[in-house]
Amino acid sequence: MVVIFLLLNPLFKHENMVFSEGNLKHTTSTNNRGVMCNIQIPKTGNWYWEHLSVAFHNPGGDETHNVGVNIAHPDIDGSDRGGRGTGITYASYNGGKSVEADSTATYGNAWAEGDIVGVEFDSDNGTINFSKNGSFQGDISLTDAQQAKEWFPFVGMGGATSAEIGIFNFGQDSSFAGAKTAQGNADGNGYGDFYYSPPSGALALCSANLPLAAAIDPAETDDDYSQKAFDVVTYVGNGQARTISTDFKADNIWVKDMDSSRRHYLVTNTINANFGTTSYLHPSNNVSEGSASTGITASSSSNFTIGGSQDYVNNNTNNYVSYLWRVNGGTTSALNAGDINATGQINQTHGCGVLLYTGDGGSSNVTMAHGMGKKPEFLWMKDRDSNGNNNLWEVWHHHMADDNYLYLSADSAQAASSNGPINTSDVTDSLLAWLRTSTTGGSQTRFENGDNFIIYQFFGVEGHSKFGSYEGNGNADGAFVYTGFSPAFVMVKSIDSTSDWEMYDNVRAGYNEDNNQLEVNDEAAQDTGTFIDLLSNGFKMRASGDPNVAETYIYAAWAHNSFKYATAR
DSSP states (O other): OOOOBOOEEEEEEOTTOEEETTTTEEEEOSSSEEEEESSOOOSSSEEEEEEEEEEOSOTTSSOOOEEEEEEOOSOSSGGGGGGTTTOEEEEOSTTTOEEESSSEEEOSOOOOTTOEEEEEEETTTTEEEEEETTEEOOOEEOOHHHHTSOEEEEEEEOOTTSOEEEEEESSSOTTTTTTSOOOOBOOTTSOOOBSSOOOTTOEEOBGGGSOOOTTTOTTTOSSOSGGGTEEEEEEEOOSSOEEEEOSSOOSEEEEEESSSOOOOEEEETTTTTTTTSOEEBOTTSOOOOEEOTTSEEEEOSSEEEEOSOOHHHHOTTOEEEEEEEOOSTTOOEEEOSSSSOEEEEEETTTTEEEEEEEOOOOOSOEEEEOOOSSOOSEEEEEEOSOSTTTTOOEEEETTSOTTEEEETTSOOOOEEOSSSSBOGGGOOSSEEEEOOSSSOOGGGOSOOTTOEEEEEEEOOBTTTEEEEEEEOOSSSSOOEEEOSEEEEEEEEEESSSSOOOEEEESSSTTOSSSOOBEETTOOSOOBOSOOEEEOSSEEEEOOSSTTSSSSEEEEEEEEEEEGGGTTOO
16 A cells, blocks of 8 residues: 655645645745644544754744644635644744634744754544653643544744745655655654654554544455445436446435436435335425336446436436445334434444434424444435425535534525434434424424325545534635545535535546536536536645635535545546
């Protein structure tokens, strides 16, 4: 396996910083500049890296180098002063004795030009410790709120009109590009070349050390890694009965005609009794369930079957994209622990599941077992029958405001309700929960008496899927979002305004940098243009408009492969 060590991220920096030495050396001569690195610090484990200060502008006065960690946010410099507001750093401030974690505090011994600062970030114990020339200065305990954040190695710099220069070593080169004599100290797993010996148990931030559950690690399993659990497949319609080749048995299949204005089409074998019937749904529309033998009728370990010429999936000569999720092959089980009984097809390994239930027409708050073993983070909910609530696809995402909802089949902003939305505070590792005040309640209702409902549910799995949020910046040099994997599929939506649900993948024509766009709530053919880059470790916005205006966006992303195996394709 090729081992990839951490580097400074050219997509996650201020424009006035210049990189060299393979993106390990940074230079600026402008005040308040910062840069993140390209690997997020894992939530587990103990991690170590080093930084050499080569040149200072004013080491005994105002802040210059701030070496440590910072969180992902739109402005890593400017008003944040190179990380002072949100980072935790060992800084060369007034002699180099302060750590800045939303405020300035005295810490450790002064350091200056020519010194090596080591950083030990212990995710298991919730501490960060800094060393000066190999001598650690003392643990700093992170609060619970800080431990919940997503941290990246970081440097913030000032400089006025003089050059500020530093060099990182994440295990690549203990000579710091020839500035020091190499020392050759590896971590406990034998990886890295550090100037000082890493603390006991601390590892280099490199791909070989990144945690990845054995259940989805390609080195540990033949059939449960990401490319065997989610995939994107394109094909050209032929108007006849046929099969489309796949790498696994797909349980949920979402198809869209890329060339024409046609509805999105979604089938699941939870409804279709392992595809024994031919029911389908339209994520783009507020209509009831349909059925046709000319659509998708079967799925196997090597293909799915199309029965004929249904235009949603197989119009002659049209180009189609299909998104495939593996759940558990169609096997269902009863989930009766909540107030409402459900039938579930669940895959806890990959964080996905499907629930079926019947509405009770009730008007009090209600719970339902979800079977996922962990709190879901993203839900699509649909009444499959026809009635007065217009069958809207309600959506809940864990980064929305409490008790708010969105509609998958509409472009509206998030809104609050006391009747029908997910009761955010009562969702647990075992139960979903809803607020209810009437038996109907309009378009938010998920419990029309006697109606059949379906819920698609997901939670993030490290290296396979992620359901997060980001802040757009309204700039073509747009927001960078770290996922920890190379995305195969990304879905995004602004929760602040009327805007579309936008879809991108790594297969359709136009992939990087003119990544073509489909919209969940729109039947239209795909848009061409420059919107988003899908990278080895996340995605980068390339538009000044949606999906990157200065608003909060939620996203859902599924992996092609984990960053641990970033060179695989």
